[in-house]
Amino acid sequence: MQRQTLVPIHYYMRGRDPSRTSVLDLACGTGRFLTFLKDNYPSARTYGVDLSPNYLKAAEENMDYFERFDMQVNGFRKLSRPRYIQASAESLPFGDRSLDVVTCVYLFHELPPEARRAAIAEVSRVLEPGGIFVWTDSLQEGDRPESAPVAALFRALFHEPYFASFLRADFEGMCAAAGLAHEATILAHLSKASVLMFQGSITIIYKLLSCFHIRRAADLRNGWGTSLFAITSVHLVNVNELDGSDLICQISYQRS
Numbered sequence: 001m002q003r004q005t006l007v008p009i010h011y012y013m014r015g016r017d018p019s020r021t022s023v024l025d026l027a028c029g030t031g032r033f034l035t036f037l038k039d040n041y042p043s044a045r046t047y048g049v050d051l052s053p054n055y056l057k058a059a060e061e062n063m064d065y066f067e068r069f070d071m072q073v074n075g076f077r078k079l080s081r082p083r084y085i086q087a088s089a090e091s092l093p094f095g096d097r098s099l100d101v102v103t104c105v106y107l108f109h110e111l112p113p114e115a116r117r118a119a120i121a122e123v124s125r126v127l128e129p130g131g132i133f134v135w136t137d138s139l140q141e142g143d144r145p146e147s148a149p150v151a152a153l154f155r156a157l158f159h160e161p162y163f164a165s166f167l168r169a170d171f172e173g174m175c176a177a178a179g180l181a182h183e184a185t186i187l188a189h190l191s192k193a194s195v196l197m198f199q200g201s202i203t204i205i206y207k208l209l210s211c212f213h214i215r216r217a218a219d220l221r222n223g224w225g226t227s228l229f230a231i232t233s234v235h236l237v238n239v240n241e242l243d244g245s246d247l248i249c250q251i252s253y254q255r256s
């Protein structure tokens with residue numbers, strides 16, 4: 001479900017020059033999501049941060065592979081190479097207000113509560129006004145009650161010491177305390193992607209909301225009922241070609 005992270009970035013990028021847009025993938029791991037970013041925005045200024053030098057090495061190798069593959073598929077096109085930096089999410093090596101987009105895929109369920117708060121404060125510090133933070137991770141308690149047994153199984157089978165506290169963590173509250181306003185959350189199978197904005201305007205998010213891919217219209221009503229928006233109507237528009245079980249919806253809403 002890493003690819004869900006691309007959807008809000010697509011809308012954020014509209015009308016922007018990607019070569020003047022900076023994107024940090026926080027906890028980039030083996031760098032798969034960075035290859036997705038490069039595929040879509042070859043000229044964007046991208047950074048991959050991870051605590052592990054071994055993961056960063058693998059991320060560089062994966063980008064080498066992607067570049068060779070891309071050459072075969074698309075011919076020569078200039079791909080600006082990401083910068084890979086070993087650092088902790090709790091202490092990012094970027095200046096204040098220096099990045100447009102921060103993404104973070106499957107990190108927060110691994111962090112203890114105090115590290116989550118510190119990482120969110122860092123994201124808020126480095127984002128430009130109007131910049132967005134897209135975090136994608138496992139569903140949490142209450143997101144989709146029918147998936148609760150799967151979360152319990154994950155806890156039982158894998159050694160994830162902070163997963164239980166993650167399931168109950170109030171990310172919207174933590175982000176709000178750090179100055180990041182929650183704009184939207186999309187449930188996608190067993191994951192979800194949330195979009196937060198630092199001192200942003202509603203216009204971009206309106207466009208973003210108008211054609212998000214979602215699994216079921218009911219998710220919207222359930223998932224967003226308590227957010228900043230009151231959904232006034234949801235119309236099913238089309239079946240997503242990528243996956244017959246996904247639906248594209250047109251959403252009308254107003255700020256509550």
Ligand SMILES: C[S@@+](CC[C@H](N)C(=O)[O-])C[C@H]1O[C@@H](n2cnc3c(N)ncnc32)[C@H](O)[C@@H]1O
Pocket residue numbers: 002026027028029030031032033049050051052055087088089090104105106107110115
């Ligand atoms: C589950 S992996 C996810 C990797 C990648 N985002 C993905 O979707 O495949 C979690 C990653 O977080 C990194 N990590 C864990 N704690 C971190 C921290 N405090 N700061 C930065 N990276 C961290 C790990 O090294 C690992 O690469």
